[in-house]
Amino acid sequence: MKRLPGVGDGTDLYALTDDALSLGRPVLDVAKALLGAGIRILQYREKDKKAGRMLEECRALRELTRAAGACLIVNDHVDIALLCEADGVHVGQDDLPVPEVRRLVGPDMIIGLSTHSPEQARAAEAAGADYIGVGPIYPTQTKKDVCAPVTLDYLDWVVANSPLPFVAIGGIKRHNIADVVAHGARCCALVSELVGAPDIAARVAEVRAAMRGRGQG
Amino acid sequence: MKRLPGVGDGTDLYALTDDALSLGRPVLDVAKALLGAGIRILQYREKDKKAGRMLEECRALRELTRAAGACLIVNDHVDIALLCEADGVHVGQDDLPVPEVRRLVGPDMIIGLSTHSPEQARAAEAAGADYIGVGPIYPTQTKKDVCAPVTLDYLDWVVANSPLPFVAIGGIKRHNIADVVAHGARCCALVSELVGAPDIAARVAEVRAAMRGRGQG
DSSP states (O other), rough: OOOOOOOOSSSSSEEEEEGGGTTTTOOOHHHHHHTTTTOOOOEEEOSSOHHHHHHHHHHHHHHHHHHTTOOOESSSHHHHHTTTOOOOEOOOOOSOOOOHHHHHOOOSSSSEEESHHHHHHHHHHHOOOOOEEOOOSSSSSSSTTOOOHHHHHHHHHHHHHHOSOOOSSSSOTTTTEEEHHHHHHSSEEEEHHHHHOOOHHHHHHHHHHHHHHHHHH | OOOOOOOSSEEEEEOOOOOOTTTTTOOOHHHHHHHHOOOOEEOOSSSOOOOOHHHHHHHHHHHHHHHHHHHEESSOOHHHHHHHHHHHEEEEETTTTHHHHHHHHHHSSSEEEEEEHHHHHHHHHHHHHSEEEEEEEOOOOSSSOOOOHHHHHHHHHHHHHSSSSSEEEOOTTTTTTTHHHHHTTTTTEEEEHTTOOOSHHHHHHHHHHHHHHOOOO
């Protein structure tokens, strides 16, 4: 099974882009700051851009992530993930089903799937997902049409029962990330907490410190 | 060069789906009515649906169009076009560029490109588009972010100068289609005029009669 790369010290952060939350900074500048701060997993998730622009941005991100030894995941758009030679593609429950995505991307590309329940986690495994998103752990306003928080209970279930690598996501901030880690998450995905920080490098350091604080305690 | 199939009697109609304009009828019912009325080119264009649902609908449309000997074109979503084995994919100026689409779909799938100027028509030819959309001929409210009407002048230019098959589109109705045909269009694309008709078969017949009326005069 393909695994997400990571820092490997138990403080893996998975950053998602979102132009609307980036304080007016272009996605490439935000990505440079994230990669410079040591982020090694980056998901391009931009909901309101046209495909032509998304492809351009993804190609630029591909160069940046490759140079940094980081993993690039593209949200939803399998065609764009293929064209920019991303490491992976991430889909939700209402997007293209994992086996269909697999038909398009072949055996080597990482496929991530958002899950919100034990049933969905089991189905993700059966469908051949390489990792699952587990969330939203906390309330979040980043994503439209998001489901109610799954709470730490679902995270506990995944830790105990799912063989798949997973990424905890949804409303995770520096003030609550230690709880998420204490419940068994090794990789946490953040959006506004990172891309919305005035000083991204400082914020990444802060989040990582918070993650270590109780995660290893 | 791959060409759009058609009735071949100078009254080719190219129908586009749009759930929001279909008077509450499901897209599959609308498609059945269109195909039953003799439509032989159908583009699936649904802007507000999730990819999973779009794939399901496109697969059902693929069966219907295949049984009817009709051509199925998918708007924008190259991944879905590939998965449902569509005959073609149609992109706009801000979508994935034609050469990129070609890389994904191979040599056999039809690629259509919306154009709004002689420069774009020339670029479409150079990029390897199989046909171009020419429009919007008239004002239209079907598409968001649409450009100003190109008027019949651009259509005249295409008829005189472009070697590519083309489809006139944008605000074409039964009351003006004869003018479009008189200016040289053999294939006209309609959205609300067809899918928004209470009796789709009757409307197709009416539009076709109008198209013949001055088109052959």
